[in-house]
Amino acid sequence: LGRGAITDETWDDLEEALLRADVGLGVADGLLEPLKERVKAKEITEPSDLLAALQADMIARLADADREVHFDESLEPGQPNVWLFVGVNGVGKTTTIGKVARQQTEAGRTLLLAAGDTFRAAAAEQLGTWAERSNTEFVRGTEGGDPSSVIFDGIERAASKQIDLVLADTAGRLHTKTNLMEELKKVRRVAEKGAGTVTETLLVIDATTGQNGLAQARQFSEATNVTGVVLTKLDGSAKGGIVFAVETELGIPVKLVGVGEQVNDLIPFDPDEFVNALFDTGTDG
Amino acid sequence: MFDNLSNRLDGIVKRLRGKGRLTEADVDEIMKEIRAALLEADVNVTVVRSVCNRIREHAIGATRSQALDPGQQVVKAVNDELVRILGGETLTVQYASKPPTVILMAGLQGSGKTTATGKLALWFKSQGRQPLLVGADLQRPAAVEQLRTLGRQVDVPVYSDPEDPILTAYEGVEEAKRLGRDVVIVDTAGRLSIDAEMMEQVRLISGAVSPDYTFLVIDAMTGQDAVQTAEAFHETLQIDGVILSKLDGDARGGAALSVKEVIGRPIAFASTGEKLDAFEQFHPDRMASRILGM
Numbered sequence: 001l002g003r004g005a006i007t008d009e010t011w012d013d014l015e016e017a018l019l020r021a022d023v024g025l026g027v028a029d030g031l032l033e034p035l036k037e038r039v040k041a042k043e044i045t046e047p048s049d050l051l052a053a054l055q056a057d058m059i060a061r062l063a064d065a066d067r068e069v070h071f072d073e074s075l076e077p078g079q080p081n082v083w084l085f086v087g088v089n090g091v092g093k094t095t096t097i098g099k100v101a102r103q104q105t106e107a108g109r110t111l112l113l114a115a116g117d118t119f120r121a122a123a124a125e126q127l128g129t130w131a132e133r134s135n136t137e138f139v140r141g142t143e144g145g146d147p148s149s150v151i152f153d154g155i156e157r158a159a160s161k162q163i164d165l166v167l168a169d170t171a172g173r174l175h176t177k178t179n180l181m182e183e184l185k186k187v188r189r190v191a192e193k194g195a196g197t198v199t200e201t202l203l204v205i206d207a208t209t210g211q212n213g214l215a216q217a218r219q220f221s222e223a224t225n226v227t228g229v230v231l232t233k234l235d236g237s238a239k240g241g242i243v244f245a246v247e248t249e250l251g252i253p254v255k256l257v258g259v260g261e262q263v264n265d266l267i268p269f270d271p272d273e274f275v276n277a278l279f280d281t282g283t284d285g
Numbered sequence: 286m287f288d289n290l291s292n293r294l295d296g297i298v299k300r301l302r303g304k305g306r307l308t309e310a311d312v313d314e315i316m317k318e319i320r321a322a323l324l325e326a327d328v329n330v331t332v333v334r335s336v337c338n339r340i341r342e343h344a345i346g347a348t349r350s351q352a353l354d355p356g357q358q359v360v361k362a363v364n365d366e367l368v369r370i371l372g373g374e375t376l377t378v379q380y381a382s383k384p385p386t387v388i389l390m391a392g393l394q395g396s397g398k399t400t401a402t403g404k405l406a407l408w409f410k411s412q413g414r415q416p417l418l419v420g421a422d423l424q425r426p427a428a429v430e431q432l433r434t435l436g437r438q439v440d441v442p443v444y445s446d447p448e449d450p451i452l453t454a455y456e457g458v459e460e461a462k463r464l465g466r467d468v469v470i471v472d473t474a475g476r477l478s479i480d481a482e483m484m485e486q487v488r489l490i491s492g493a494v495s496p497d498y499t500f501l502v503i504d505a506m507t508g509q510d511a512v513q514t515a516e517a518f519h520e521t522l523q524i525d526g527v528i529l530s531k532l533d534g535d536a537r538g539g540a541a542l543s544v545k546e547v548i549g550r551p552i553a554f555a556s557t558g559e560k561l562d563a564f565e566q567f568h569p570d571r572m573a574s575r576i577l578g579m
């Protein structure tokens with residue numbers, strides 16, 4: 001997109017860039033329509049200005065979100081904060097917990113990791129390894145056991161040891177599985193039965209996710225009242241544009257971004273960087 | 286959230302009916318709906334373009350016919366085209382004349398490789414074979430433990446050595462020969478297609494075991510990136526077939542179409558659940574209907 005006139009091709013290129021980033025057709029056209037008016041009114045005349053205006057619009061739509069990962073300081077010792085991690089299979093929940101554990105430990109908080117995935121083979125061993133890496137307490141249950149009770153036990157243990165924060169892992173589940181979503185609702189309920197308070201429920205979304213991401217966000221929100229999104233695997237070739245739709249259509253803010261498999265590969269979400277990267281063209285075209 | 290293609294086209298065709306001949310503009314409108322349906326199903330933009338060009342020809346023919354329901358005819362034309370792309374040769378496994386037959390699993394992080402390794406073991410057992418699993422993912426915490434658990438569940442031995450993934454893969458095949466196992470399935474770590482070092486590692490693993498089949502595992506929820514990923518893995522490993530995972534959800538799975546179109550290799554298996562028997566050979570016709578939301 002350089003100098004010259006704004007033609008049909010310019011619009012097609014912009015739409016295509018948005019589609020390639022997985023922003024989705026509806027959202028893409030919704031972004032381009034108002035710009036067409038501005039071009040018609042001769043407010044914008046150069047293709048490069050048009051791209052800049054589109055990016056500015058997108059950044060503006062991401063401007064007012066609350067991206068803080070909330071920790072309620074007012075809770076007494078013995079009343080742990082609980083952050084719950086949910087999402088479909090294989091997106092990076094357990095790994096993200098490992099990374100968050102390191103960050104929070106470094107921030108001076110005491111932590112406990114609760115292995116609420118009692119289903120997948122070796123899920124607890126995986127989380128246990130992350131607990132060792134950040135030197136945090138760790139609670140697991142029996143394989144195939146009730147995830148709610150594992151998380152409840154973890155919170156009770158944390159309360160008795162005056163631990164500040166419990167990170168609760170859950171098994172990956174497709175949002176279409178009613179029984180598994182019911183199980184998750186129960187996890188969310190039981191997590192507040194004892195001394196703990198759930199101050200974040202983070203939905204993990206993989207950057208490679210296509211249009212299905214919206215359905216995921218809807219269903220998980222309905223079941224657990226999601227407070228934020230963690231966008232993982234943004235170090236790959238996928239742009240993660242579906243979270244733009246998730247945030248702007250459903251009002252769920254993106255809070256954290258995973259950029260690798262190592263313990264330090266977790267950063268705050270930066271709308272400017274994210275939007276600019278959506279338009280970085282790869283070799284595919 | 287969105288209507289299936291049938292409903293969408295019916296709406297248009299009803300409006301057009303009674304107009305006599307369809308104009309170019311009418312067909313454009315129909316094509317717009319087809320394009321939207323394919324994009325919503327996550328079919329890659331470039332693939333959508335080429336598919337739509339071909340469908341356009343069919344659509345013109347179908348809308349001009351005197352049939353009662355031209356909408357259905359267009360849908361059928363689209364469906365046939367998708368089946369044609371998805372279908373072609375179905376993969377029938379040819380066993381190595383000198384056992385073991387070696388299978389290499391590859392793909393992005395979390396796509397479902399280790400699970401599919403366990404599922405394939407079960408499938409090969411049902412074909413009367415005696416597989417051995419090799420854990421060459423020494424990266425992800427507890428990856429080998431995960432594979433060992435799956436191995437126990439399907440009663441198949443698992444080989445791994447914590448030293449080195451390339452050596453593990455090589456030794457795994459030797460172990461199979463010692464034990465007289467006739468199929469070896471090598472699970473590898475998840476990797477990004479743009480991670481040069483990790484792609485080199487899997488190339489070396491492949492070199493060490495000379496696989497008879499290399500399967501790329503792709504998550505059915507994948508969006509536009511599926512094409513770039515598949516091309517890169519194909520370039521490094523020469524993929525023989527795709528295993529499409531997590532088809533038990535509501536993702537339309539347009540990635541299947543995109544990947545088939547760009548690497549020209551069949552979708553061999555569909556993985557449809559977390560349980561190890563939720564696995565079957567791939568059906569192109571079911572996939573086409575699914576992409577169209579029907």
Ligand SMILES: Nc1nc2c(ncn2[C@@H]2O[C@H](COP(=O)(O)OP(=O)(O)OP(=O)(O)O)[C@@H](O)[C@H]2O)c(=O)[nH]1
Pocket residue numbers: 087088089090091092093094095096117120123170171172173204232233234235236257258259260261265394395425475477
């Ligand atoms: N490149 C990259 N890989 C990641 C990132 N986050 C997680 N992964 C990898 O993705 C794979 C899946 O991660 P997990 O943490 O096991 O995902 P999960 O959501 O807990 O999976 P289930 O519990 O099976 O549903 C692992 O191989 C991780 O190393 C990331 O930000 N970048």
Ligand SMILES: Nc1nc2c(ncn2[C@@H]2O[C@H](COP(=O)(O)OP(=O)(O)OP(=O)(O)O)[C@@H](O)[C@H]2O)c(=O)[nH]1
Pocket residue numbers: 089090120172174392393394395396397398399400401422425428473474475476502530531532533556557558559
């Ligand atoms: N619902 C469903 N879940 C699946 C399917 N296949 C795999 N999974 C789940 O997806 C998650 C990731 O699967 P893995 O087999 O660990 O994926 P992987 O590719 O080996 O992951 P890495 O080794 O970390 O790269 C697990 O929670 C699996 O149970 C499937 O067909 N349907």
Ligand SMILES: [K+]
Pocket residue numbers: 089090091206208394395396504
């Ligand atoms: K995934």
Ligand SMILES: [Mg+2]
Pocket residue numbers: 093094095117123169170171172
């Ligand atoms: Mg997990």
Ligand SMILES: [Mg+2]
Pocket residue numbers: 398399400422425428472473474475
């Ligand atoms: Mg694995």
